[in-house]
Structures are given as structure tokens and as C-alpha cells.
Amino acid sequence: MSTTTNTVVLFKEDPGRGWVEEKHMEVTKQDFNADAVELKEGEVLLKIKYLSLDPYMRGRMQTKAKSYSAPFEIGKPLQAGGIGEVYRVGKGTTLKTGDLVLGFVEWAQWFVAAEKGLKKLEIFDGVPISYNLGVLGMPGITAYGGLMKIGEPKEGETVYVSGAAGAVGLLVGQLARLRGCRVVGSAGTDDKVKVLLEEAGYDAAFNYKTVKSLDAAFKEHCPKGIDIYFDNVGGEMLDVALTHMNVHSRIPVCGAISQYNASEQYGVKNLMQTVIKRIKIQGFLSTDLYGDQELVKNFTKDVVALVKEGKIVYKEHIVEGIENAPSAFVGLLKGANTGKQIIKVA
Incomplete structure (x- = not known):
């Protein structure tokens, strides 16, 4: 088999503040022959099957901003977590043709990767391989680690999750429910709220775009206050939630998607609540969590079992x-997805 082109998506322009648009990226077709491309020692050629799109990528489009992740380079391919099938192998590799691997790849149909940066996938009966980019991958350990390590849920507590119908939030609520917590979530459409209530087992949920006010929504759905707020949204949502937190409550800060495309950043006004109520607020990254071997071990054991037993509902877009x-x-940043945003490449 050979191909004469490789479709690659390039980063064309820094969007600055404001919304990312398709014009900031460019779909190109490059000359390519899968049977002839040179492979150095330790390299393999991957035929990309799935790509993961995640909100953190928005930060990598700000080329002049300092962040925890290096910015994308203008004129170069965008990058993402992906699953590929090994098509050819170079000298000195242990992988074989046909192996399925997980790694950091380009937004492309084909990609030459160093074997040392790839992980051979373990295949579980009845579990889609794309789950390795979601519930069994980075979003999964983000949900599990943020909730368990920072949130420290206790039976009977109230857990509130913003962005609850996304790749991370959908899992957080279900894990909290399995630990005996009362779980409340918010999302941006009535259909997403329905998924939370009817499929993900949330005790209560609301559409933050249509409620009378966030304050009224919290009073209605969290009448005993909030013990853990798993924050995916930031901005006004965090500001109002602070006034409903209980004493010694915890806020794992996973993200702030309401601010990623904002032309002006929202200034949180209620931070004094952290002193009055002795609230713990802690931001975290998935890379931190992957460094905790005991956490990773528990995550793999617990979540794989829950998925295989059908005790976790997980959705992919x-x-x-x-x-x-x-x-x-662009749709991901505007909330068009329910669950994990995946690109099926092949």
C-alpha cells in the first residue's frame, strides 16, 4: 500500500484574544509515500486512526503567552494525543506492523514517530480503543486524580461539577456518586442536562444559560451548600460558587473554559470567601497526576473495571x-460536544 498525499492541519495564525476561527488553521495536502518515507533507527510510521481534541490546546495557540505547555508554531502542524496503527518500522524497534499505539502526534493522516514516545495499547474486550483518549486516558486521570487527590470526597457530601457534560466532567460526577456523594452538574444545553440526569446519574443538573441566575440555581440545587466544586469553567461561575461553598470545602481547578476565548478576563470578586470558609483551591495538571504512580495504578484498576462492568457511562463526540x-x-470551544471530542482519521 502507498499513498501520494498526507493531509496535515497547520497552525496558520495566532488568534490572540477572542474566539478561535477555522481561518487560524489550514488543511493542507502534502506529497507523501508511505512505502518510501525514510525511517531512522528507533522510528515507526503510524497510520493515524484517532486524534484527541482538548480545550488546553487553546492556550497553545497563544504564541506570546507563558503557559505550562509550549505554544504551537505558526506554519507547523498542530499536535495532539492520538492513536495510530504501526504501518512500517525502522531498525532497532520492538513494535511490529499492525500494533496499535498511543502517543503525541500531528494532526495528520500519517506520522513518523520515535518508538520511545509511544505506548502499545492494551486491548480490552468490549471497550472501544478510542476510550484510551478519553475515559481511560488523559481526561480520565484528570477526573479521577482531581476528584480523589484534591477533592477528597466523603460519603454524603455535595459535589458540584461545571462543564459536567464534557470529557472530564461526565466522569467526575459518576465517580463521586459511586463514593456516596450527592452530585450536581451544569451544562450549556437542555440536551446535555438530560444526559446528566438520565444517563450519567447526576442527582440534579441545570442549564446555566437559561436559569434566572447562578445564585438562584445554587440555592435550588445545592441547598446544603457545596463541599467540592470541580471547576472546569472559571470566571463568573467560580465567583458565584465561592459564595455557596461550605466551611473546609475543596475546589480542584481543572480549567477555565469561559476565559479561554474572552477578550477581557473576568475578575473574581469573592476570593475572601476562601478565608472566611477556609476553602482549599488547587489547580492541577494531568502531567502532575501521571507522576503519582500509586494514583495511576488505582486509576487504571478502578476505572477500567467500572467501564468493563458498565458502571460508567461515557460518551464520545x-x-x-x-x-x-x-x-x-472551534465547536469544542463553543460547547458543541457532549463527552470526549474525537477525530476519526481512518
Whole structure:
């Protein structure tokens, strides 16, 4: 088998503040022959099957901003976590043709990767391989580690999750429920709220866009206050939630998607609540969590078992075709997805 082109998505322009648009990315077709491309020692050629699109990528589009992750380079391919099938192998590799691997790849149909940066996938009966980019991957350990290590849930506590129908939030609520907590979530459409209540087992949920006010919503759905707020949204949502937190409550800060495309950052006004109520607020990264071997061990054991036993409901928002990745990414930032945003490349 050979191919004469490789479809690759390039980072074309820094969007600055404000919304990312498709024009900031460029779909290109490059000359490519899978049977002839040179492989150095320790390299393999991957045929990309799935790509993961995640909100943190928005930060990598700010080329002049300091962040925890290096910015994308203008004119170069965008990058993402992905699953690929080994098509060819170079000298000195242990992988074999046909192996499925997980790694950091380009937004492309084909990618030459160093074997040392790849992980051979373990295949579980009845579990889609794309779950390794979601519930069994980075979003999964983000949900599990943020809740367990920072949130420290206790039976009977109230857990509130913003962005609850996303890749991380959907799992957080279910894990909290399994530990005997009362779980409340918010999302941006009535259909997402329905998923939370009818499929993910949330005790209560609301559409933050249509409620009379966030304050009224918290009074209604969290009448005993909030013990753990798993924050995916930041901004006004965090500001109002602070006034409903209980004494010695905890806030794992996973993200602030309401601010990623804001032309002006929202100034949180209620931080004095952290002193009055002795609230713990802690931001975290998945890379921190992967460094905790005991946590990773427990995550793998617990979540794989829950998925295989059907005790966890997980949803994927799959868009087919690498050429549709730019529009899918814009949609992700605007909340068009329910569950994990995936690009099916092949």
C-alpha cells in the first residue's frame, strides 16, 4: 500500500484574544509515500486512526503567552494525543506492523514517530480503543486524580461539577456518586442536562444559560451548600460558587473554559470567601497526576473495571475526517460536544 498525499492541519495564525476561527488553521495536502518515507533507527510510521481534541490546546495557540505547555508554531502542524496503527518500522524497534499505539502526534493522516514516545495499547474486550483518549486516558486521570487527590470526597457530601457534560466532567460526577456523594452538574444545553440526569446519574443538573441566575440555581440545587466544586469553567461561575461553598470545602481547578476565548478576563470578586470558609483551591495538571504512580495504578484498576462492568457511562463526540478537525475544534470551544471530542482519521 502507498499513498501520494498526507493531509496535515497547520497552525496558520495566532488568534490572540477572542474566539478561535477555522481561518487560524489550514488543511493542507502534502506529497507523501508511505512505502518510501525514510525511517531512522528507533522510528515507526503510524497510520493515524484517532486524534484527541482538548480545550488546553487553546492556550497553545497563544504564541506570546507563558503557559505550562509550549505554544504551537505558526506554519507547523498542530499536535495532539492520538492513536495510530504501526504501518512500517525502522531498525532497532520492538513494535511490529499492525500494533496499535498511543502517543503525541500531528494532526495528520500519517506520522513518523520515535518508538520511545509511544505506548502499545492494551486491548480490552468490549471497550472501544478510542476510550484510551478519553475515559481511560488523559481526561480520565484528570477526573479521577482531581476528584480523589484534591477533592477528597466523603460519603454524603455535595459535589458540584461545571462543564459536567464534557470529557472530564461526565466522569467526575459518576465517580463521586459511586463514593456516596450527592452530585450536581451544569451544562450549556437542555440536551446535555438530560444526559446528566438520565444517563450519567447526576442527582440534579441545570442549564446555566437559561436559569434566572447562578445564585438562584445554587440555592435550588445545592441547598446544603457545596463541599467540592470541580471547576472546569472559571470566571463568573467560580465567583458565584465561592459564595455557596461550605466551611473546609475543596475546589480542584481543572480549567477555565469561559476565559479561554474572552477578550477581557473576568475578575473574581469573592476570593475572601476562601478565608472566611477556609476553602482549599488547587489547580492541577494531568502531567502532575501521571507522576503519582500509586494514583495511576488505582486509576487504571478502578476505572477500567467500572467501564468493563458498565458502571460508567461515557460518551464520545466523534467527527470523521482529518479535514474537519478545525471546525470540530472551534465547536469544542463553543460547547458543541457532549463527552470526549474525537477525530476519526481512518
